[in-house]
Amino acid sequence: MTPAPEIPPPADHTAVIQLLDRVIAQTVAPAAVTVDRESTFPAASVQALAEAGLGGLLMPPSLGGRGTSTATYAEALSRIAAACGSTSTVYMTQMHCAHPIHLQGRPDQHEAWIPAICRGTAIGAIALTEPEAGSDVASMRTTARREGDSYVINGEKTFISNGDVADVIVLFATVDPSLGKDGITAFLVDTARTEGLEVGRPMKKLGQKGASTVTLGFQECRIPADARLGAEGEGYPLLLRSVTKSRISAAAQGIGFAQGAFDATVHYCAERDLLSSRTRSAQDIQFELARLRAEIAAGRSMLKEVCDLVDASGEDPTAEVSMVKMHCTTLGVRVASACVELLGDDGDRDDIGAERRLRDGKITEIYDGTNQVQSMLVARDIRLSVTP
Ligand SMILES: Cc1cc2nc3c(=O)[nH]c(=O)nc-3n(C[C@H](O)[C@H](O)[C@H](O)COP(=O)(O)OP(=O)(O)OC[C@H]3O[C@@H](n4cnc5c(N)ncnc54)[C@H](O)[C@@H]3O)c2cc1C
Structure with a gap:
């Protein structure tokens, strides 16, 4: 992979993430189980994020957005996904709609839609x-x-x-x-x-x-x-540029679902004193959790690196974006599945949370270009980059 240049986190990153975590704790997370069980559109959660000024992170402040880096957007989306997969998809789709309008729209088209999408008064x-x-x-x-x-x-x-x-x-x-x-x-x-x-x-x-x-x-x-x-x-080049951001979104969701399943499992284990116990079976669980934690951290680093590369390069790094989409979405399913297994029979219960992340995560391997198609794009890049 092309090494990403060092980009310090923008000053706004910490403020955005702290604010986001508050909205997640107050509104998004408490609604998540009901949204899933009753298949209800998460309007209140999306609106709460927008009202907090988090609706259009990648859009410029002049159009009602926050003008954050791609890495901040991805970190924010992964946290929303960890709490509620449905909210994360509605939220990212807002951005997937605003982004091409921003890239290719006239000023009057920007004004007509982007501020309203950022405010949550329009759905895209x-x-x-x-x-x-x-x-x-x-x-x-x-x-x-x-x-x-x-x-x-x-x-x-x-x-x-x-x-x-x-x-x-x-x-x-x-x-x-x-x-x-x-x-x-x-x-x-x-x-x-x-x-x-x-x-x-x-x-x-x-x-x-x-x-x-x-x-x-x-x-x-x-x-x-x-x-x-x-x-x-001019639609096809626009489409290619649009999928760069939507594949980053899918990757961020993968990290989020892995983290959500992991957190639910840690919570379950802590309640049963399995994190400090020295029994052999408890230690097996602790070691498995340690392995999963390392996997999530590695995926998160890869995502950050590719996001920085996207922001630094004038052109969209297709192979890197495909690799991170493939890697992080597979990671999400693998970690959530490992958590369900680790919980034993209780892994199947819908009040614990690992199975929801597993169900939410599966489609990320398929949408925004299936992972087989991402493999094809990466393989093509290998072919092109090898000189005979
Ligand atoms: C929940 C959900 C939300 C979605 N949201 C949107 C949205 O908002 N907007 C939108 O436009 N679309 C959306 N999609 C569509 C999604 O992006 C596509 O379904 C996805 O890209 C795959 O396309 P397909 O279903 O036509 O699969 P196909 O292209 O028919 O692929 C079928 C199978 O063949 C394989 N395959 C295809 N071509 C190749 C190849 N050349 N080499 C090897 N294998 C190949 C694929 O990997 C896959 O396994 C959504 C899908 C879902 C399920």
Whole structure:
């Protein structure tokens, strides 16, 4: 891996994390079990984070954000994930929507949406995936046909986080399927003003049950031409830049789920005096916890290093981002699974918390580009970097 330059933590980092921990303790963590059991959208938790000024960490202060480093964002997201997986997905999706608007939007598009997303008064979504275009996103079939001052959208998106509650959707569609990725163009869909948008029912899922995931159907949906984000054909590079941040988010969630499962297990063991006991079986547990703690610390360091690299490099370091996505999401599942095992039969109980992190974590290995696809990107980078 390319060595990351030394970047000292910005002065704001500690203040952000301390404030965040307070909001998590007061609102996010207490609601997490109910959000999971009842599959309720974690509106109060997302709103509490936004009201504390933590809704748009990566956005500039001039647009209502905090202008933090990527490392601070990732640390914050991992802590939210440790407390409540559903809240973390809604929260990161807000950023995944604001980020491309910030990168490619006009000033009036920035003003229209980014401050509201940061304040939590608008919910955002990002729509790339289609029933027949997931990993191979360039084969998307949703079309945008220009008609005078409008574009007419037709097609279907699937697995869209926040899709049923979104005020604004960053939509990727093609203006000409024969152009392949060069036809992909981004649009801002204002859901309140778009007729013909069909929103599916929230899917029943393994984990992150409060974070809604829906299909979106577009049938002759007319949106104004000035809702285009950037020029026609500029969608694909924007999409690639967007996934850099969303893969960092998935990696941060992986660390969070590992930490959440670990903390729940330590709490359980402490209550039963297993952390200080010298019996052989208690020591086995202590050593396993020590191993898991080291694994989480190593993953967290890797995440920090890649975040610093993202901020320092003008270009997005694809292979490093893929490696950290792959590594940290797998770590999340591995650690949560080890915690469930360590707890024995009690690992299966939903009031202890390890099984929730295991369920919440599994999908991080799949979304934002499956880990097999990340392996492919890393392997390609190895090939390119080896001189014959
Ligand atoms: C809870 C949830 C939330 C999501 N949120 C969003 C969202 O907000 N917005 C959005 O646009 N999408 C979202 N997604 C979609 C998600 O990003 C995609 O599902 C994911 O990228 C994988 O795409 P796919 O399901 O089409 O899998 P496919 O691409 O169909 O892959 C199927 C299998 O084939 C493998 N495979 C595919 N291509 C290759 C290859 N070239 N080499 C080796 N193996 C390969 C994959 O690894 C996988 O195992 C979400 C998904 C979920 C489950």
